[in-house]
Amino acid sequence: EAGVAQSPRYKIIEKRQSVAFWCNPISGHATLYWYQQILGQGPKLLIQFQNNGVVDDSQLPKDRFSAERLKGVDSTLKIQPAKLEDSAVYLCASSFLGQLTYEQYFGPGTRLTVT
């Protein structure tokens, strides 16, 4: 089966600019996650969707980050305006709702550099 797709793979922007990342989960996976992974750290959950609804966004910096999953499939994560400390790899993951283990499958990530 095709895995989680993300684009772009790399992005370089200047501080105060805006940026958007796209994620396409595995077909049939109702649950979608966005993580931020800063260099030298483990991934940190930003937001979890179930279908097109937000389940957990407690760690999302809502003053500058936003995410949507309008049709319950693809998702976009936006940063506006970006700060230097937003430089990180942004990972998208998905899981199958009916699977008891709720195993998360990760995409390749988008590496963001803010200069």
Add this chain to the structure above:
Amino acid sequence: AQRVTQPEKLLSVFKGAPVELKCNYSYSGSPELFWYVQYSRQRLQLLLRHISRESIKGFTADLNKGETSFHLKKPFAQEEDSAMYYCALRISSGSARQLTFGSGTQLTVLP
């Protein structure tokens, strides 16, 4: 709040030697613990989960609630085991499935 600690950022062992990657957690409830692995130029993927009590690629991990640890072990390391390993704790609340990751251990298996 929950926390996962991996005390070793880097770990090197020789091929054929035993390897143990340490993981300690803090969480007041009943934890679900996982090990994820990321090989060079590959995606982060699940290696094993504590509830399965399985051995994957020769690796095992036992949950020790008394010591709040979930160390990953392999009796004979192979060069292809070289990778970044992350310990993770999952908290489930309703539909939320929050994974909290440690900072990772880079394992290098030397020939």
